[in-house]
Amino acid sequence: MGKRIGMEVAVAVAEAVGLCNIDMAAVYPITPQSHIAEHLSDLVADGRIDAEFVTVESEHSAMSAVIGASGAGARSYTATSSQGLMYMHELLPIASAMRLPICMAIANRAVSGPLNILNDHTDIMPQRDSGWISIFVENGQEAIDMSIMSFKIAEHKDVMLPVNVNIDGFQLTHMVEPFEMPTQEEVNQFLPPFVPHATLHPSKPVTMGAFAMSDYFAEIMKAKDEAIKNSKKVIVDVWDEWAKMFGRKYQPVETYQVEDADVLMLTMGSMGETAQIAIDELRAKGVKAGLVKLRLWRPFPLAEIKAVLKNVKKLIVTDRAISFGGPGGPVFSEVKSALYAEAKRPLIYNYIYGLGGRDMAVKDFAGMFEKVLADTTNQESDTYEFWGVRE
């Protein structure tokens, strides 16, 4: 069993990645991810890990470097945030199409403009369709656990896809939290060596990322879609294995007080913990409120979401991003679409909140429940609202 320590989450993520026997990292620093870049660089410079730290001039180069290194058979890691992720954008679907098991931390931060360095999910949402496995964490312990597990998921022979772990910027990255850091021996036991599906080597020349015309493009897209859909089984298996070894259990959809709930709230990321306190307060007042936490964004856990949500009367979906001129927040769209074919489905309310680091207190979450319960004519369902915006 690992030692219980207190550490800043971003530093701890770098420490955890340092336990994963990576061969290389190419990380361009950007607030609020910079401490991951700095600490990984320290680990290499101090000789604590045997890996190359490639000092690139941009995030576009960082992603290009990890694609090349992963193609050469190296266990490769990167991390970014906001504008850096936007700058990587064109390479993300290339990494997944080439089925390169790159692992990346995203310290989620609002996308400019206006320029803002604080937390929301507007950076990851435009990357939704890039073919990456996308995981959200709620606290520092999860950030460490998911970072280590991401290598095992990505490199599994039935997956071979890149994984991003979303860690809310500042709210998580800059918190000093107590957690249990696995030991090197434990990680060695958990994480097998990387066996690539193909490697770039002169002794056996191959082409990766070749050209494909209309006669093959659709088949390649279908193969990628099947691969990411099938990855869910491996993700759940790896999480179960982790639970057996470390005692911390993770599921694609987690629930809190849902059994007898009249109204449920769905969150993704660090805000789940604040929302959970609101549930406790509401329960103490006799309100049957419950919470659903979405941990796996891609592949989207359709069956699990349906199973949890179909019998509740009212559902609040919270979003930390907006699809301008669209149906509302991206999580809202996804959940609504998942429930469309169900005979019984809840009225769904959508609140866009916590944008650009806007603070959310327990009373804000409680306020959402109160507003939804007060909507007796159901007029506000199937619409979205910017929570707390000044009118």
Next chain:
Amino acid sequence: MALKTWKELPIGCVVSEPGSASEYHTGSWRSQRPIWKNEKCIKCGICYVYCPEGCVQQTEDGFFQANLDYCKGCGICAHECWPHAISMVEEG
């Protein structure tokens, strides 16, 4: 050659046969083909140098021709040929 189904594709569509791109005949894209008038050709080879496909070949008598399996009909050879020995002709 039968086209592969999505299930038959190698992971990540890795191409394990070096040089297999030559099996793909880009000449099928062509709508015009270059025709050389050897009486105007001074054998300078500028068509050979400028061809972006590398499909212009010199024959034993020193004149030039395009390998029509790969010539996309871009017309750069005809544009660059200053003695005007090359003309682009519509494909039937």
